[in-house]
Amino acid sequence: MNRMWKIFVKGLVAENPLLMLMIGLCSSVAVTSSVSNGIGMGLAMTFVIVFAEFVISLFRKLIPSDARIPIFIIVIAAFTTMVDLSMQAYFPALSKSMGVFIPLIVVNCIIMGRVEAFASKEKPLDAVVDALGMGLGYTWVLIGIATLRELLGNGSLMGARIMPESFQPILFFTLPPGGFMVFALFISLNLWLKRKMAANAVVAKEAA
Amino acid sequence: MKKDILRLGIALALFAAGACAALAVVYTVTEPTIAGLEREQLKASLQDLFPDADSFDAIEGGLESSVPGVTVTGAWKAGRGDATLGVAIKASASSYGGDAVMLVGVSTDRRIAGARVMTLSDTPGLGANAVNPAYFVDKTAKKTFPGQFAGKLINDAFEVKNDVVAISASTITSKALTSIVKEAGLVGSAWLEGNASGGTR
Numbered sequence: 223m224n225r226m227w228k229i230f231v232k233g234l235v236a237e238n239p240l241l242m243l244m245i246g247l248c249s250s251v252a253v254t255s256s257v258s259n260g261i262g263m264g265l266a267m268t269f270v271i272v273f274a275e276f277v278i279s280l281f282r283k284l285i286p287s288d289a290r291i292p293i294f295i296i297v298i299a300a301f302t303t304m305v306d307l308s309m310q311a312y313f314p315a316l317s318k319s320m321g322v323f324i325p326l327i328v329v330n331c332i333i334m335g336r337v338e339a340f341a342s343k344e345k346p347l348d349a350v351v352d353a354l355g356m357g358l359g360y361t362w363v364l365i366g367i368a369t370l371r372e373l374l375g376n377g378s379l380m381g382a383r384i385m386p387e388s389f390q391p392i393l394f395f396t397l398p399p400g401g402f403m404v405f406a407l408f409i410s411l412n413l414w415l416k417r418k419m420a421a422n423a424v425v426a427k428e429a430a
Numbered sequence: 431m432k433k434d435i436l437r438l439g440i441a442l443a444l445f446a447a448g449a450c451a452a453l454a455v456v457y458t459v460t461e462p463t464i465a466g467l468e469r470e471q472l473k474a475s476l477q478d479l480f481p482d483a484d485s486f487d488a489i490e491g492g493l494e495s496s497v498p499g500v501t502v503t504g505a506w507k508a509g510r511g512d513a514t515l516g517v518a519i520k521a522s523a524s525s526y527g528g529d530a531v532m533l534v535g536v537s538t539d540r541r542i543a544g545a546r547v548m549t550l551s552d553t554p555g556l557g558a559n560a561v562n563p564a565y566f567v568d569k570t571a572k573k574t575f576p577g578q579f580a581g582k583l584i585n586d587a588f589e590v591k592n593d594v595v596a597i598s599a600s601t602i603t604s605k606a607l608t609s610i611v612k613e614a615g616l617v618g619s620a621w622l623e624g625n626a627s628g629g630t631r
Contacts, residue, residue: 284441285445286441288434289438289441289442292442293441293442293445296442296445296446300449300452300453304453307456307457307460307461310460310464311460311463311467312460314467393599396556
């Protein structure tokens with residue numbers, strides 16, 4: 223159980239895909255201009271990574287290593303298309319606002335990276351736990367960045383206006399340059415969190 | 431070596447076949463819902479443009495855009511009983527973030543009945559304000575960017591920053607959308623002149 227927890231929790235801070243591994247950055251800067259987009263993209267990507275890691279881990283002994291990359295892409299692309307179709311059918315508003323980003327999940331390097339580095343070597347259950355950790359690690363960062371950007375850049379949260387009328391939205395934060403700046407803020411926040419957690423672990427060890 | 435290639439090919443083919451089968455299932459399940467949603471959305475938009483109309487008949491052919499860059503992709507005749515109230519034109523043009531699609535209503539009195547943006551991918555906070563129902567280009571009259579076209583004569587100039595108010599800092603989007611409305615107005619009224627029965631001019 224403890225081992226599972228370790229696999230899960232590393233995706234949140236210590237090996238956060240966006241802030242530590244620094245992969246899958248392009249789509250995250252693009253979608254985080256509003257919170258609802260961030261949530262949608264995060265959940266869609268978590269869904270795809272969980273199923274892709276599970277299926278690939280399940281078949282890992284049957285996948286010839288010379289042909290593994292195309293097979294990974296087939297599996298990931300299939301799940302992405304399923305997400306795309308289901309969103310169009312059951313969440314049309316969300317699907318409209320995220321439009322071009324959903325197909326981009328196929329080339330999201332986080333999924334490719336985790337499938338190659340983890341799922342193709344480990345047991346299915348471990349792979350699912352790893353995928354959940356990575357997916358949620360991705361999602362919380364997207365929501366965090368999107369909250370700051372939407373609040374400052376548009377004066378609203380989830381589309382509802384929060385800031386007082388006198389607040390003039392700072393458009394800079396909605397545009398890509400502002401996105402990069404907020405991203406950098408989150409990277410430093412994550413490094414601080416990681417150091418704090420490591421220090422706590424040392425203290426706990428000494429006390430024991 | 432030859433055997434190896436065969437083995438890899440077969441493995442790849444098997445995985446691809448599995449993925450295809452799974453996709454086919456999902457497609458079959460979601461396809462009716464997606465098509466239904468699209469029809470409903472179109473119906474609602476048409477009704478929105480012509481609130482008095484009780485029938486919308488698709489017009490096949492005969493409507494062509496005469497300016498390069500604007501494409502007419504569909505047209506519907508709005509009717510009430512035997513009378514023709516106007517025609518709705520669905521047209522697209524290249525805008526800032528890809529193709530923009532609009533639905534433009536043209537009434538029989540040679541005016542734009544209304545305009546709606548159907549598809550637009552643009553910068554949030556800038557061009558995307560064209561579809562934001564709370565963004566007013568005319569703050570006192572509470573008119574949105576597409577909303578300002580309602581009631582405009584189709585022979586007007588349709589010049590951004592002249593008789594059309596632009597979305598601030600989004601000239602490309604404003605111009606693209608305006609060119610769609612203008613061309614749809616001309617195409618629509620030309621069709622009405624040739625085909626409308628029972629309408630008033």
